[in-house]
Amino acid sequence: MKKKVISALSGLAVGVLASTVFFGNFSTPDTVSTASAKTDAEKVYVPFGEKDEYYLFASGGHSGQMFIYGVPSMRRIRTVPVFSPDPATGYGWDTHSKKMLGGYTWGDLHHPAFSETNGEYDGKYMFATDVANSRAAVMDLKTFTVKDIIEVPNTSGPHCAAFVTENTEYLFLPTRFSVPIGHQYASLDEYSTKYRGVMSAVTFDEKAQKLNIAYQVALPPWSYDLSDAGKKVSKDWAVLTTYNTEEATTNLEINASQEDRDFIVLFNWKELDKMVKEGKYDNVGGQKMIFPEKHQGGIYLVPVAKSPHGVDVTPDGKYFIASGKLAPLLTVFSFEKAFQAIEKKEFAGERNGIPILKYESVMEREVNPENALGPLHTQFDDKGMAYTTMFISSEIVKWNPETGEVLDRVPVQYSPGHAVSAEGDTVSPDGKYLVSLNKLAKDSYLSVGPSHPESMQLIDISGEKMKVIQSSPVDPEPHYGQMIKADKIKTIEVYPKEENNPNAVYSQQDARIVRKGNEVHVYGIAMRSKFIFDAKAKRPDVIEVNEGDKVIVHITNLDFDEDITHGFAINQYDLNMEIQPGQTNTIEFTAGKPGTYPLYCTNFCSALHQEMTGYLLVKPKQ
């Protein structure tokens, strides 16, 4: 029976099968009963005056942004722009964020990861990667703003990041796509020899607030999907999944599913560090790149059922769990067994200089929930129990990694990718809540046309049995999230004064406009409810320049008052920036169009916000 289903899993058949399963689930009495609705309503309702228990940071996928939710209310509190411009906050228009975006107009944010201390989320930073334009970013959780973005060279789509090591020593960024190193043109006939899947080891310099690439590893020309860092006993190690180890170059739907097994890459990053220190690398376009076929050690391959998505390390660091995404079964692998096999050099061949361990040597147990199909990702609770998403059979399976016993199953609507549990990637998950990030909503919500929202479902996992207690539509497209206890994040209320910032103006009478040749430097202030650009002018809220001038506008928000944000927009000049309480921000533009252009505050700030306006006057060239 199971085999028959699996053999149908190619091409359109998957969709058809999935559709059948969807609507099968729809009428499950469990989730729709009115009796249980009352209790569920109370569980997710956070009355005014109280706050949510957890922050959920969910990737915004090809929006390029991060969505911040409160749990259990599942209310979306904020969209924090990361890889795409965001006019609502002026991100991508002000000088700092425009430079950070590097000219790119969008990103594809897949997997967010909190900074960690001793394997616990420390609430200080959030990291993320961009599959579309190969970047990595760090967000400061004091302000919920992005501090740095780097482009990752020699690579194409660091999909399977970011996951951090126990003390945020590294983010490892393996790549989804293999390309000729440096993106040169090379025929796909030369795929196996000229293409590579490069993994980057990225560090974060907290003092300088900068991301850096420490080194790279030229892995084989495969696709890499997800990774996880080891914990406790496995803390010096990391694991990542591969697919298309067939090295197919077209129609991957079929050609990348030919072999029965792909691999988990298992590597010891302390050994890689050592290799770099010992000069065991090549210099490739300015990067230190380890080629495993030249410098062996520290990297191993573990066979796994074909085309796995996730690989997840248990909170105790003893096991890693992975599954073929079209398979009915989950595999628990043992780090200890892997270490022993490596010690004994029990290898079964190699690929591109990387030794292959035997599946049987590393496998701890196989788990086979009846008729469950499409295991993708696993999260954990406070009792060590595992929760695995089943994409095809649209459900969450709860099971015990120590025994393989299946404890509970609950349908979700529909097609879950990742799930995220409270503090689920730490050494001590909280239990309590699990959110299923579903790829399809179908008819779950009011229709918004042929394309529907995605869906997140909140599951109460505090008892022995799981219970879906809330369903929330989501903008495209949640890939992964992390959920952190609310009290771990300590935001600031206003930006502190920066007395040494030459662009800042802290008293109204210091507001001034300085011309240097054809550059006009404005040192202005915003306060409820006016702009002052030039305190001494007849009209202090007017900026007058000549056509073609370069205009640099610095504005300090003098309202040192929580939540009193001002905006600065110029009509028909296609510009907007945000200035948060106490902040000094800068926007630059060339006054290319002569004429009269109203400027205004875009953030409603007081009863006289509507009056917080002025003009940009651009005198035409004679």
Added chain:
Amino acid sequence: MKKKVISALSGLAVGVLASTVFFGNFSTPDTVSTASAKTDAEKVYVPFGEKDEYYLFASGGHSGQMFIYGVPSMRRIRTVPVFSPDPATGYGWDTHSKKMLGGYTWGDLHHPAFSETNGEYDGKYMFATDVANSRAAVMDLKTFTVKDIIEVPNTSGPHCAAFVTENTEYLFLPTRFSVPIGHQYASLDEYSTKYRGVMSAVTFDEKAQKLNIAYQVALPPWSYDLSDAGKKVSKDWAVLTTYNTEEATTNLEINASQEDRDFIVLFNWKELDKMVKEGKYDNVGGQKMIFPEKHQGGIYLVPVAKSPHGVDVTPDGKYFIASGKLAPLLTVFSFEKAFQAIEKKEFAGERNGIPILKYESVMEREVNPENALGPLHTQFDDKGMAYTTMFISSEIVKWNPETGEVLDRVPVQYSPGHAVSAEGDTVSPDGKYLVSLNKLAKDSYLSVGPSHPESMQLIDISGEKMKVIQSSPVDPEPHYGQMIKADKIKTIEVYPKEENNPNAVYSQQDARIVRKGNEVHVYGIAMRSKFIFDAKAKRPDVIEVNEGDKVIVHITNLDFDEDITHGFAINQYDLNMEIQPGQTNTIEFTAGKPGTYPLYCTNFCSALHQEMTGYLLVKPKQ
């Protein structure tokens, strides 16, 4: 007492006062009591399998987009891009939407308005205007996608639109800012003579799916804030608020609040139609523009307490309600009285050729809720009762327009701008729900840094007393919304086949790549789980071009299955488009960078979505 408070209402004082009021409200036992929480939780909870009763279309402010919520759950179902690019849907990258956006990278969407038939929302279209870059847009509610955007010339920030007439004959777009007509450069010393506030009468051609400007009116050089169309007895009329009738050119916070009264502009659009037909207009930059000082009739001024925000016509069309936004009192004006005064020519002077009616002749009654401050906008229920937002005292006041009796008051958190009731702008509002769109959240939700979300609060208005039953954080920045009964909107499930569309490909074997000189035309398909660009090629999912080629990619989504949307992105080429079920979409680019670039589906579409990839190979110039 009241006077003392009002006299403090300038500059920072407003903020300080507001802050005091905020925290005064915070501990109101009513809203925080646990006893009532249970009932409220049930009222807003929509269990899986059931759907929300209403769609709420809320303006996304300076995000430029429209947010679609379900009521009563207050879940955000969708973000529909309107005036800003949206990478999540490829809006602004595909050829059609890129052209519609006209090169602008953001917009400031203020007031959404449904199309109407006989004064009822008909569920067919949604209109909106852009304050930032002076545009108007129409969204088709069969697909929730924008069909047309026009730039509105001679004007700067059509803030006080869109509000439609009873049968969608017109959208009137008065402008927030006065500028020299055509945006020429002119000194602000010449403000009263050279600047104008132009109103545009826009029509929608449903067959061609195009917006057009029928004519414009050169109103005086003031600011215009909000407008509303008449109903029933007043259906040929419209009203709009003005401020800065002082014609101040700097520090409007103080200078635009000098006079005790500004005006409501009251006009008869059938008379304006007639004037246009009779040639009573000037041709200004291709537009038919009526100058009231040259061609009088049809337009009148009604004095109102200074600096009003909203003006709202009652469902029966008998009255319009407006208030000075810093005032403690609301004024009900009578259309009938206005018509009589006009008939009798009871004028008290004129401004720019427009006759001024007497306040006393048009005023029906003044309403003075004790200690209520900052009345902005009014909505209505099914019993004819009015609900007015009080920005400064942070509350909603329920009152009877026929008697002036104040019936109830409820605090909201904090600083409400607009409110929106179910079907509230129609001739027959539904009652039941009112949403308060609050400008500040302060500490209502988990903190996300110095800048907080805005907030919407759902109020149960089904009984005699109002009750806040849900508080929802909102991305910046909700200005206004309209709420429509869910069954009025009829979406399509998939795009119909367009057999005559030369870019569409409906069978796999017709996928082809055609070169014309240095143009490469791709006629491809997307289906679970592959791209086919050239059915006959060795690698059908590869596009190979020469450096510098212009590449035009058409893709048809062959999955005629609700919710199965595909994306098409090219790594490091900064491109993404969406192809909804059955749709054919096009993206164009120049292959400026030689090299090897993976391409992939951005919308998770099946278990083998990850395999839905290919390559763009760009052969370098020799």
